[in-house]
Amino acid sequence: MYHLDAARLSVAALASSLFLAAGPAAPPVSTHPMTPAAGVNAEVDDVGQAIPAGQVTFPCQAGTTMPACYGPDQVRAAYDVQTLLDQGITGQGRTIVIIGAFQGVTVQSDLDLFDTTWGLPAAKLKITAPDGTVTFDPTNKVQRAWAIEGAIDVEWAHAIAPGAKIRLVLAKSEADADILSATRFAVEHNLGDVISQSFGEAESCQDAAFFAQQHAVFQEAQEKKITLVAASGDTGPAQHTCDGSLVAGVSFPASDPLVTAVGGTRLMADRTTGAYQGEVGWGDVSGASGGGFSAVYGLPDFQETLVQGQTGRGLPDVALGSSAFGSVIAAALGGFGRSIGTSAATAEWAGIVALADQAGHHRLGSLNPRLYAIASSDAYSHVLHDISSGNNTFHGFTGSSAGASWDAVTGLGTPDVAQLVSLLRDSEQGNDERDQTST
Incomplete structure (x- = not known):
């Protein structure tokens, strides 16, 4: 099982997925080990081989005797991605950047296994380690966890946008300063579109200097029209601190208003079939x-209408399937397992x-x-599933309940991707940036 441990980052790595970059001229910040959303104890819980041989059906996709799991075909159908793929909208000409750590020595082979099993086109993957790497230690649980995280992220970004290039940018370690350095490199070199x-x-792990450095990186991304997405975490209303314990609060970098928190x-x-039900x-035994x-961040303008009675930026913004009782399958370290949590959802x-x-x-x-403009319009019910039940209470921390419109469990909801993309395509905002991505 890829046990997504609610995205525990370290001080400089901040909640929910961000490879923080440390600029050469920036003042130093404290450095702590960052934890991938898959968790430092992530291992592969083998779900077996496809049954019967040659078909992309695993035991957890057959019958009703175990928690359900889904492959690319089912997820694409459930969220109406396949409609776009059939129209030739595959992400062609675009580049997805994923931030990781260590070497990820099995990411390419895991991705190849994933693609072969599901009949996906070979991914256009390029791995970059701007600050160098250390020798991979397969007995080190932290390095193994980051290898699993990288595999999940690359595979599920590719499953949704099989025509897009993927750039995996690796920090030399899980230290937040190294993660920040990798993120800054990706932004400064304009490596991708998202x-x-x-x-x-937890926000409480970091100081004002770090948040300022992180936000500066995100502002540069905004200027280059690079979209930022990050996991909101897998432990409900609490997040991991730099010592691994849980504390009430939200996760960064997802808490930055320039980031779309998933x-x-x-x-x-x-x-x-993947038909949406x-x-x-x-919020269950597998996480929340x-x-x-x-x-840290005040209520942004875009949330003022829908997030009532609060002064701080609300998380998450959107959501996707993450529970163990409806997980996706990923290949990692040479085998197949369930990906539980917001890692795959973010990718x-x-x-x-x-x-x-x-x-x-x-x-x-x-x-x-x-x-948020869509959610305030008549188009809302056509492009987003407004999730109105469930809650994210977890490990004794009282959470929120899902409800109409925005809530602190699923944000604005989950997408009907074909409808959402169609609406965004008709938008007059944005400039043509097709030729600006570095190769």
């Missing part, structure tokens, strides 16, 4: 959607952005203002 960050840490749901779909906010209100949203960028012939840039 950056996916599947990690995070929460989780329990997806219910036909195990074979419904969703509830994620990270959500709540920032103590999938990065894939959605790549589809929208291709369809609209320009970069979306900062996504949040558009999403």
Whole structure:
């Protein structure tokens, strides 16, 4: 099982997926180990081989005797991605950047196994380690966890946008300063159209200097119209601190208003066809959607209408399936297992952005203002599933309940991707950025 440990980052790595970059001229910040959303104890819980041989059906996709799991075909059907793929909207001409750590020595082979099993086109993957690497130690649980995280992220971004290029940018370690350095490198070199960050840490772990450095990187991304997505975490209204304990609060980097924070749901779909049957906010024995209100960032303008009675930025903004009772399958360390948590959900949203960028012939840039404008319009019910049941209470921390419109469990909800991309394509915002991505 890829046990997504609610995105515990370290001080400088901040909650919910962000590879923080440390600029050469920036003042030093404290450095701590960052934890991937898959968790430092992530291992592969073998779900077996496809049955019968040659078909992409695993035991958890057959019958009703175990928690459901889904492959690319089912997820694409459930969220109406396949409609776009059939129209040739595959992310072609776009690049998805994923931030990781260590070497990820099995990522390419795991991705190849994933693609072969599901009949996906070979991915156009390029791995970059701007600050160098250390020798991979397969007995080191932290390095193994990051290898699993990288595999999940690359595979599920590719599953949603099979025509997009993928750039995996690796920090030399899990230290937050190294993660920040990798993120800054990706932004400064304009490596892609969207950056996916599947990690995070409690805001209380970091100081003002670090948040200023992180926000400066994100502002540069905004200027270049690079979309930022990050996991909101997998422990509900609490997040991991730099020592691994839980504390009430939200996760950064997802808490930055320039980032689209991705929460989780329990997806219910036909195990074979993927036909959408419904969703509830994620909160069960396997984890809970990270959500709540920032103590660092004030309520942004785009949330003022829908987030009432709060002074801090609300998380998450959107969601996708994350529960163990409706997980996706990923290949990692040579085997197949369930991906539980907001890691895959975040990578999938990065894939959605790549589809929208291709369809609209320009970069979306900062996504949040558009999403909240949609949610305040008559189009809301056509492009987003408003999840109105479930809660994210977790491990004794009282969470929120999902409800109409925005909530601190699933945000604005989950997408009907074809409808969302169609609406975004018709938007007059954005400039044509097709030729600005570095290769």
